[in-house]
Amino acid sequence: MTMLKIEGLHASVAGNEILKGVDLTVNAGEIHAIMGPNGSGKSTLAHVLCGRDGYEVTQGSVTYLDEDILEMSPEDRACRGIFLGFQYPVEIPGVSNTYFLKAALNALRTYRGEEELDAVDFLGLVKAKAKLLQLDNDLLSRGVNVGFSGGEKKRNEIFQMAVLEPRLAVLDETDSGLDIDALKVVANGVNKLRAPDRSTIIVTHYQRLLDYIVPDFVHVLQDGRIVKSGDKNLAHELEAKGYSWVATAGNS
Amino acid sequence: MAEPTKPIDPSIEELASREYQYGFVTDIESDTVPPGLSEKIIRHISAMKNEPEWLLEFRLKSLRHFLTMTEPTWPHVTYEPVDLQSISYYSAPKQKKQLDSLDEVDPKLRETFDKLGISMDEQKRLTGVAMDIVFDSVSVATTFKDKLDDLGIIFSSFSEAVKNHPELVRKYLGSVVPPTDNFYAALNSAVFTDGSFAYIPKGVRCPVELSTYFRINSAGTGQFERTLLVADESSYVSYLEGCTAPMRDENQLHAAVVELVALEDAEIKYSTVQNWYPGDAEGKGGIYNFVTKRGACRGDRSKISWTQVETGSAITWKYPSCILQGDDSVGEFYSVALTNNYQQADTGTKMVHLGKNTRSTIISKGISAGHGQNSYRGLVKIAKGATGARNYSQCDSLLLGDKCGAHTFPYIESKNASAQVEHEATTSKISDDQMFYCRQRGIGEEDAVSMIVNGFCKEVFRELPMEFAVEAQNLLSVSLEGSVG
Numbered sequence: 051m052t053m054l055k056i057e058g059l060h061a062s063v064a065g066n067e068i069l070k071g072v073d074l075t076v077n078a079g080e081i082h083a084i085m086g087p088n089g090s091g092k093s094t095l096a097h098v099l100c101g102r103d104g105y106e107v108t109q110g111s112v113t114y115l116d117e118d119i120l121e122m123s124p125e126d127r128a129c130r131g132i133f134l135g136f137q138y139p140v141e142i143p144g145v146s147n148t149y150f151l152k153a154a155l156n157a158l159r160t161y162r163g164e165e166e167l168d169a170v171d172f173l174g175l176v177k178a179k180a181k182l183l184q185l186d187n188d189l190l191s192r193g194v195n196v197g198f199s200g201g202e203k204k205r206n207e208i209f210q211m212a213v214l215e216p217r218l219a220v221l222d223e224t225d226s227g228l229d230i231d232a233l234k235v236v237a238n239g240v241n242k243l244r245a246p247d248r249s250t251i252i253v254t255h256y257q258r259l260l261d262y263i264v265p266d267f268v269h270v271l272q273d274g275r276i277v278k279s280g281d282k283n284l285a286h287e288l289e290a291k292g293y294s295w296v297a298t299a300g301n302s
Numbered sequence: 303m304a305e306p307t308k309p310i311d312p313s314i315e316e317l318a319s320r321e322y323q324y325g326f327v328t329d330i331e332s333d334t335v336p337p338g339l340s341e342k343i344i345r346h347i348s349a350m351k352n353e354p355e356w357l358l359e360f361r362l363k364s365l366r367h368f369l370t371m372t373e374p375t376w377p378h379v380t381y382e383p384v385d386l387q388s389i390s391y392y393s394a395p396k397q398k399k400q401l402d403s404l405d406e407v408d409p410k411l412r413e414t415f416d417k418l419g420i421s422m423d424e425q426k427r428l429t430g431v432a433m434d435i436v437f438d439s440v441s442v443a444t445t446f447k448d449k450l451d452d453l454g455i456i457f458s459s460f461s462e463a464v465k466n467h468p469e470l471v472r473k474y475l476g477s478v479v480p481p482t483d484n485f486y487a488a489l490n491s492a493v494f495t496d497g498s499f500a501y502i503p504k505g506v507r508c509p510v511e512l513s514t515y516f517r518i519n520s521a522g523t524g525q526f527e528r529t530l531l532v533a534d535e536s537s538y539v540s541y542l543e544g545c546t547a548p549m550r551d552e553n554q555l556h557a558a559v560v561e562l563v564a565l566e567d568a569e570i571k572y573s574t575v576q577n578w579y580p581g582d583a584e585g586k587g588g589i590y591n592f593v594t595k596r597g598a599c600r601g602d603r604s605k606i607s608w609t610q611v612e613t614g615s616a617i618t619w620k621y622p623s624c625i626l627q628g629d630d631s632v633g634e635f636y637s638v639a640l641t642n643n644y645q646q647a648d649t650g651t652k653m654v655h656l657g658k659n660t661r662s663t664i665i666s667k668g669i670s671a672g673h674g675q676n677s678y679r680g681l682v683k684i685a686k687g688a689t690g691a692r693n694y695s696q697c698d699s700l701l702l703g704d705k706c707g708a709h710t711f712p713y714i715e716s717k718n719a720s721a722q723v724e725h726e727a728t729t730s731k732i733s734d735d736q737m738f739y740c741r742q743r744g745i746g747e748e749d750a751v752s753m754i755v756n757g758f759c760k761e762v763f764r765e766l767p768m769e770f771a772v773e774a775q776n777l778l779s780v781s782l783e784g785s786v787g
Contacts, residue, residue, distance in 0.1 A: 102738050128744040136742075140735040144757030153753060154743035161744065193757065210743070 051078040052116075053218055053249040054099075059110035060274075061098045068094040070274035071110070076218070079246040083260055083285060084253045086271035087293045092253045093137060095271065096222040099251075100134045101127050114218065128154075129161035131217030135207040135224050142194040147206065148176060150194045151213055158214060179212040183239045200227035208239040219243075219250045225259035237262030257289035270296050335392040341365065344492055347392045351461055351495075356472060364481035364491030371485045377648040378677040378709055379617050384555050384590060391493045391526070449510070456501040457512050460528050463499035470501055474532055478561040478598045478625070486557040487594040490526045494559065497527035502537035502568070511767055513542040529560040533568035535601060540571040542770055556615075558593045566601030566628065571609070573766055574622075575774050578614040580781075585644025585673075588616025595622035596652075599631035599660075607634040608651065609765040611774040613781040616645060621679065623652035626660035626688075633662040636762040638774070640781050641674025641706070650680035650711075655691040655721070664695040667759050670706035671782060677709040682723055684716040691721040699729040700758050702751070702782070752779040 054076040061069040068091045076082050086092050098105045099112065101124040112120050119127055142150065156166040167175070180190060183205050195203050204224055211219055221240070225233055240250065240263050252263060260268070260282065268284040269276045270293070278284065278296050288296070335343060335350075344365055348358040373383065450457050456467060463471050481491035498514040514529065533539055556578060564570050572595075581588025591614070597606035608622040624633025635651035653662035668676040682693045699708035710727050732754050740750035756763070756775050763771050 100742050102742075103734065124738060124741040125744050125746050128742050134742050136739065138735075140733065140739045142736055142739070142754060142757055144760035145753055150740075150743070150753070153745055153749070154740075157744035157746070157749070214743070 051247075052076075053078045053080075053114065054251075055111075055113040057111050057113075059095075059098070059112060060108045061094060062106050062108055063094060063104060067108070068274055069098065072271070072274070072276055074269065074276060076249045076251065078249055079244075080266045081244070081250045081252065081263065083265040083268045084251060084271050084276075085255070085257075085268060085285065085288060088255075090271045091274045092271050093222055096134060096220045096251075096253055099127075099220055100124055100132060125157070126161075129158050133211050133214055133216030133219045135204075135211060135219065135221035137223040137226065139195045139198075139203045139207055141196045143196050145194050146191050147194050148190045151176065151210060154210070155213060175213060179209055182212055182242060183209040184235050185209050201229065201232035204228055204236055205232065205239075208236050208243075212239060212243060215243075215248075217248055219248070220253065221250065222253045223255065224252070225254055225256065233259065234262060257285040260285045272296060334390050337390045338387050339365075339389070339391065339493070343391055347493065347495065350392070351464075353464060354468060356468075357464060360476065360481070361492050364488050365493075367482050368485070368488035368492055371488055373485050377619050378675070378679075378711070379619065379646040379648050381590065381617055381646075386489070386555075389555060392495050450508075453506050453509070454503040455506060455508055456499065458499055460494075460497040460499050460530070463530075467499075467501070470532065471499065471530065474530055474561065474563055475528075476561075478563060478596050479559050479594050484594060486592045487559050490528065490557050490559045490594070494526045494528040497529045497558070499530050500539065500541065501532045502534060502539045504534045505536045506534075507537065508539040511540050511542050513544070515544050525554075525556045525558070527558045529558070530563075531561070531570060531572070532563045533565065533570050533604075535565045536567040537565075538569045538571075540767060541573070542767065543572070543574045544577070544773075555590045556593065558595075560593070560595040560622075562595075562597030562606055564597065564599050564601060564604035564606050564631075567603045568601060569605040569607075570597060571607045572597070572622070573770055574608075574610040574612075575766075575770055575777065576610065576612045576614050576618070577777055579616075580614050580643065580645050581616040583643045583672075585616070588645070589614065591615035591618045591620065593620040595620060596625065597623070597633070598625045599628050599633060599657075601631070602628040602657070603630045604628050605632040605634075607632075607636070607765070609636040609762065610638070610649075611762070611766070611777065612637070612639040612647060612649060613777050615647075618645075618647040618649055620649050621651050623654070624662060625654045625656065626662065626691075627656045628660075629657040630659045630661075631657055632660070634765075635662075635664045635666070635680075636765045637666045638669070638759045638762045638778070639667070639676055639678075640669040640671070640778060641676045642671040642781055644673050646675045648677040648679055650678045652681040652683070653693060655682075655684045655688040655693070657688060659690040659692075660688055661691070662693045664693070664697075665761050666695075666697045667762055668697070668699045668708050669702070669755060669758070669778075669782075670699070670708050671702040672706060674706045675709070676707065677711060679711040679713075681713040681715070682725075683714075684718050684721040684723065686717045688718050689720050691718060693721075693723045695723075695725045697725075697727045698758065699727075700755065701729065701731050702755075748779075748782075751782060755782060 052075060056072055056074040059069050059072040060067060072095060084092055094105060098107060101122060107120055111118060152172050159166055185205055189202060195206065198206060224236060228236060237259060252265065265282055268280055268282060270278040335346060341362060344361050348361060479487050481488050500512055502508050531541060562570050562572060578589035578591055599606050606624050610622060612618050622635060626633050633653050639647045639649050641647050650666060651664055664680055666678045668678055670676040678697045680695060682695065684691045697710050701708055708729055712725055714723050716723060732751060736754055737750055755778060763774060766774055
């Protein structure tokens, strides 16, 4: 089953074209890594997939589960199962992490015509998932991301993913700012969420994370285009030779 | 796990589209005196209410002083002046006789309060709230009286208190807010018609929340109620106040006076959810809410805490204050003021430290949306003798959109070198990042704004009694309707 199909995608931010014809197909159950140097358009791609304001699609199409999603609001896309793990999770003071997550989960459930979870069931779910990510109970009752360390913020993102159980997860630089122990916890969380009906796109700079989350495919995004695709070995090759190697080698 | 913020309720959207839901008018016969302000009118009102001579004197003295005063212009608000001669100063639902029980209340009146979601029935016992209801100028019903009587707690309409406990009323009336205090307090002292009175005897902890619900119904009237609360030594009371009014194109004046007295070791917690009609989206109509509220911590170790959620009224002009006379007494002010469309609010507090080691806390959250103008004005005054006094003030403003305004006017006067006064202020906007984060998790725009705003107000909401907190959060969502995008 095809989860996501991106064809000839061009997108601009404030009049500057960042994506210049991206093609990508992600099937159910697959993990894809998108790598590339700074400014290559990786984060733009992640935000365009999630419908952020200010990112203008000028050409091409994005089909998710056989539906064109480009006209959908961010919340509709989220409700249909697209999740973005943020590179810089934002703070929302005064709104507890648990409360926020309960609102999100119930918004999703309502959209899908399911009943909202009551407080007891929700608490049970949260406790179980928090354990998976080794998240302190203290972080659950604090304001969303307020006073969290960099590592805690990233773990919190994957924790949210675990609770919301998306069909398609886009993890934007989830490894940045993590020490090796935190990296393992996060990777372990993502691996546990691997499922035949779930796909994950990992946007990253470094091959490091891919030692722990083994991707089915690796793509190199450069100057707004995917210039090279391969299997997990491509990541190692990149690590050894650098991105400039891709530019000179061309697409194979 | 504690979950103090509001549950996301699918009804919020429904609430938001409902606009001002209390804007209906009850078709009920009223006794209304002709418009205008004069000694004759005041004598007439006093006579209608069978008042004692001393109270008439109090009114007339207030009126004479009032006539020498001019309307204040220092608040950061603009409005057409009120024509005080065009207001009727007394309007009461016609009742054939003195009511013996709640069952005798006019069915139309009962219907009104049912619509407002206020039950006059003793079933209120279940929720632990004793309620006095003021409709236009008079108190129509006080619930839950027997139980309070057993404890020696007096809770009644002001008029009844004047009849039944004249010595208490006379002793404390005007002792915190003298009739000469300000323009609107003088006006109120001359013309006030009813309100609530409560007295908590020594050592009694009032087991229920006392509550007054105010409703302006008649056109061309003002509401001038008077509330007096006295907490005797080592007593405790929590008091709630709510208010609504019909939608009318004209501006109606609400000029109340609230006086609180806390004696030694007593504590008063006073909570308000103010939802007077704010006017329409173009700024037409709405209530002028010009109110004087003040509490005196007379005794040592006494405490007065004000919590207010102000979402209604075209113009709000009020400064619930604490006079900290007793040593080690404590004053608190927690406020959420929201202005949307063309609403204006100039609100804050005064903390006057007179006694030693007195402490005060001010937490003010101003939210401006649409063309709303929101000002915090606060005075912290430390007298010479207030050794060891401490104050902490925090004023946060949140702006939604780019046509609204937030202003802060803090005044600090300290005459004692040992005093510690801290003031913090922030102004922020809901960021695009916050909105996108919420929406990416499936939370729609209106709900996201409501959630972020509620989070911003959390420190104040958690001071509210449980039931009120939920009401306040819903009210905020409704009042923010149309402020997104």
